[in-house]
Amino acid sequence: MMTWFDLLEGLRLVVSGTMNLVATPMLIYFLVINTSLLVLMCLAGWEFWHQSRRKGYAGSEQAVASQLGQGVSVVVPSYNEEVVIVTSVQALLALRFARHEVIVVDDGSTDATYEKLRGAFDLVCVQREVPDDLTTRGGIIDVHVPRDGRTRLVVVRKESSGRSDSINVGINAGIEPLVVFIDADSILEPDALVAVTKPFADDPMRVVATGGGVIRAVNGCKIVDGRMVEVKLSEPWLVRIQVVEYLRAFMLGRSGWSRFGALILISGAFGMFRRDVLVEVGGLDPDSIGEDFELVMRIHRHMIRKRRDYRVHFVAEPVSWTEVPVTAKVLRSQRKRWHRGLWETLWKYRGMLLNPRYGRIWLVALPYYWAFELIAPFWEFVGFVLVVLGFALGVVSTQYALLFMVVAYGYATLVTLVAMAIEELSFHKYPHWRDLGAILFASVLENLGYRQTTAWWRLEGWWASLRGKKQVWGTMTRQGFGDDSHAVTTLRGDV
Amino acid sequence: MNVGQTFLTVGAAIGLACASSVAVIAIAKVRRGRDVARSTAVLAPYRRALVVIASGEDQDGQAIAALSAVPAPIWARLRPSVVAFLPKVRGIPGVNLGELMRSHGEIDEARRMLTSRSAVRRACAAYLLGLVRDPDSAALMLPLLNDPAADVRMVAARALGTIGDPSAAMGVMGALRTQHGQIGLPAWVAAEALLAMGVEVGLALQLGLASEDPAVRNLCAVVAGHGTHFSAAPQLRILLATDCDGDVRVSAAVALGRVGGADDAATLARHADASETTVLRRTCAVALGDLGRLEGLETLAGLLGDGDRRLAELAADSLVRIGSAGIARLEAAAATGQGAGARAAGGALELAGLRGQLVVSGTGS
Numbered sequence: 103m104m105t106w107f108d109l110l111e112g113l114r115l116v117v118s119g120t121m122n123l124v125a126t127p128m129l130i131y132f133l134v135i136n137t138s139l140l141v142l143m144c145l146a147g148w149e150f151w152h153q154s155r156r157k158g159y160a161g162s163e164q165a166v167a168s169q170l171g172q173g174v175s176v177v178v179p180s181y182n183e184e185v186v187i188v189t190s191v192q193a194l195l196a197l198r199f200a201r202h203e204v205i206v207v208d209d210g211s212t213d214a215t216y217e218k219l220r221g222a223f224d225l226v227c228v229q230r231e232v233p234d235d236l237t238t239r240g241g242i243i244d245v246h247v248p249r250d251g252r253t254r255l256v257v258v259r260k261e262s263s264g265r266s267d268s269i270n271v272g273i274n275a276g277i278e279p280l281v282v283f284i285d286a287d288s289i290l291e292p293d294a295l296v297a298v299t300k301p302f303a304d305d306p307m308r309v310v311a312t313g314g315g316v317i318r319a320v321n322g323c324k325i326v327d328g329r330m331v332e333v334k335l336s337e338p339w340l341v342r343i344q345v346v347e348y349l350r351a352f353m354l355g356r357s358g359w360s361r362f363g364a365l366i367l368i369s370g371a372f373g374m375f376r377r378d379v380l381v382e383v384g385g386l387d388p389d390s391i392g393e394d395f396e397l398v399m400r401i402h403r404h405m406i407r408k409r410r411d412y413r414v415h416f417v418a419e420p421v422s423w424t425e426v427p428v429t430a431k432v433l434r435s436q437r438k439r440w441h442r443g444l445w446e447t448l449w450k451y452r453g454m455l456l457n458p459r460y461g462r463i464w465l466v467a468l469p470y471y472w473a474f475e476l477i478a479p480f481w482e483f484v485g486f487v488l489v490v491l492g493f494a495l496g497v498v499s500t501q502y503a504l505l506f507m508v509v510a511y512g513y514a515t516l517v518t519l520v521a522m523a524i525e526e527l528s529f530h531k532y533p534h535w536r537d538l539g540a541i542l543f544a545s546v547l548e549n550l551g552y553r554q555t556t557a558w559w560r561l562e563g564w565w566a567s568l569r570g571k572k573q574v575w576g577t578m579t580r581q582g583f584g585d586d587s588h589a590v591t592t593l594r595g596d597v
Numbered sequence: 598m599n600v601g602q603t604f605l606t607v608g609a610a611i612g613l614a615c616a617s618s619v620a621v622i623a624i625a626k627v628r629r630g631r632d633v634a635r636s637t638a639v640l641a642p643y644r645r646a647l648v649v650i651a652s653g654e655d656q657d658g659q660a661i662a663a664l665s666a667v668p669a670p671i672w673a674r675l676r677p678s679v680v681a682f683l684p685k686v687r688g689i690p691g692v693n694l695g696e697l698m699r700s701h702g703e704i705d706e707a708r709r710m711l712t713s714r715s716a717v718r719r720a721c722a723a724y725l726l727g728l729v730r731d732p733d734s735a736a737l738m739l740p741l742l743n744d745p746a747a748d749v750r751m752v753a754a755r756a757l758g759t760i761g762d763p764s765a766a767m768g769v770m771g772a773l774r775t776q777h778g779q780i781g782l783p784a785w786v787a788a789e790a791l792l793a794m795g796v797e798v799g800l801a802l803q804l805g806l807a808s809e810d811p812a813v814r815n816l817c818a819v820v821a822g823h824g825t826h827f828s829a830a831p832q833l834r835i836l837l838a839t840d841c842d843g844d845v846r847v848s849a850a851v852a853l854g855r856v857g858g859a860d861d862a863a864t865l866a867r868h869a870d871a872s873e874t875t876v877l878r879r880t881c882a883v884a885l886g887d888l889g890r891l892e893g894l895e896t897l898a899g900l901l902g903d904g905d906r907r908l909a910e911l912a913a914d915s916l917v918r919i920g921s922a923g924i925a926r927l928e929a930a931a932a933t934g935q936g937a938g939a940r941a942a943g944g945a946l947e948l949a950g951l952r953g954q955l956v957v958s959g960t961g962s
Binding site for chain 1: 599600601603604607608611612614615618619621622625626629680717720721723724748752783784785786788789792812819823844876905906907909910911940941943944947948949950951952953
């Protein structure tokens, strides 16, 4: 009969054998992934330095005043957004831009989303038809506009069919040549559209999409009438750590990729596209979990196959602010969905990986996403478990365990601190010393459990996809933008 | 090197780099705070005088005299505020702020900097000379339209537009061409510059409309429309009918809607035909509304039942903009009560009613 000692000895043998195989590759893996991030940071820092030097003569006033720029349809898919929808739409209508319309697509909300909008904007039902440039699933119930007939707001109510399909309906309803998608819980800075449309104005024949600025956490900030008036950090450490993550991933990672000319991911929270290109590629895929990533990949593939000269840009400024999950349950669902979306999109476009006709995307971006974005949670989780277990069982030396911690987590902390230094030198959004200190502390704290836990959640998402498990929707606590508004709403995109 | 030594080396390097990053963050924050406080304190006594000049209330010239006399260290801190005011003011305040800059030798310095080896300095110099609308600098800035740095080309074009020197028009158009895979001058910057130069660019536009470069033809078509250059209409008709570039045809259609005459209703109607591209058809439908001629009524009314529902919507909107005759057509279409044409007409009438356009046109709401 097998004793506990035998079991322990067996485990020792397994861990020892595995460590013999992976000890060095694991260190090299973390060394390479962190170094690659550092290189991307440096590219982004270089870009920001150039931008700051240009500020003196950038002429943003001319860009705001120009009547020649293309108009923008701002599409806001909404499902049970009664807490935030009015503030959000007010803020969008008040954006500084020569010509833009706001299209809210109410995806069969079961709360008072529509009633709130009707009350705030004095909506009336009109016969306006929504063209079918893109094929959509959810039937349109009715279309509403403000009674004054001049406020450029259109509210389309439709049967529930998901976020992507709602955006496709919004694209159909839009009349402007550029389309931007924005979540209802996001707040844009007043000049956001000016900045994000600028690449289209500069190079109208070639630019087909821009990643709209840095996404930051709105939790804890003071919002008045849909405008950010004071940037503050939220109390929960879960949110603070996400602030650090967003800073690293959105601002620096994507700026670096853009600088390198191989941007393949534009956030679904704020991305701008040429409407005709969206129609050409068929809009968002309603069956995709990572619909934003999938769309950009499809555009790349389409353009390259058609041999068209095109550009996808990332604009580091201005910023859009969005609510991040405040509970572990919602965060888990979000990360599972993100990783599942990443895997399914990478798998769907695996043909591009080995095809030199796709240039830098084939050569650098896709291999990077496969090797580091997709597989990273596996190595992060397995590496941590192996080293801790091996150390406990006595098969991993103290020196190796410490070296692993330094290379995997110490180096990652350095990457984050460099990101923060670049942020402080370029944008300095957090004015209070206390907040800055908290972010610094969070950059260390994220290595103590948070990263390992989110790695596990991401693996769960991957595994669910491999098993063909159906994606299910859940609920997320929405806090709203006001000081007193708290409510529980269903957020279908995040779970 | 064994694992222990590697750990010590890597750990020390990463630790040192982390500490350096934290130090950079802290020093940057402290320095910025101090700098803002120092500038605020230094500029406080001069703020009122600057606002007086920028608001055009310095009738006795005391404020400008006071600021012209500030010593160089204070001027260095005051200068960014003056430059920030310049794009926001016109007329006498702008001239006075320009004089203030001149009194501190900024204009002469900027002219010298136009040939600096630093692209940033060249751009800053061109920007400043444009802001103060210094006409004597226009000739000096023309070579910058072919500058190797994209930013310098852009700022020079803007500055030439602000100065309003039409002799620079051909140079601005020439700067559009792609260089080494990078765009030359951004199209919108070039268009804004040409528009700012006024009607005197008419001849240059005619040459540009006949250019071999589609980007130049497109730019000139846009400018012809926005700048209402009626003399460009014959060339726009040719471009709409024969140009090989779809974007140029679309721009020509938009421009014809603004500068065309009665005959152009038929031209635009021809290109709203089902054999044309979706984009061109839609553009022509809008252009017919811009044109506002009764000759376009039949075409627009015919488009109400088109399979392209966006086109139908645009046609209906154009009928509203044509006025009472167009609205009568819509009412007639809506009165049939069924079919796609009636829906489009009904929707447009509803929106026109909300906007008060039916009352204005005299047909009642």
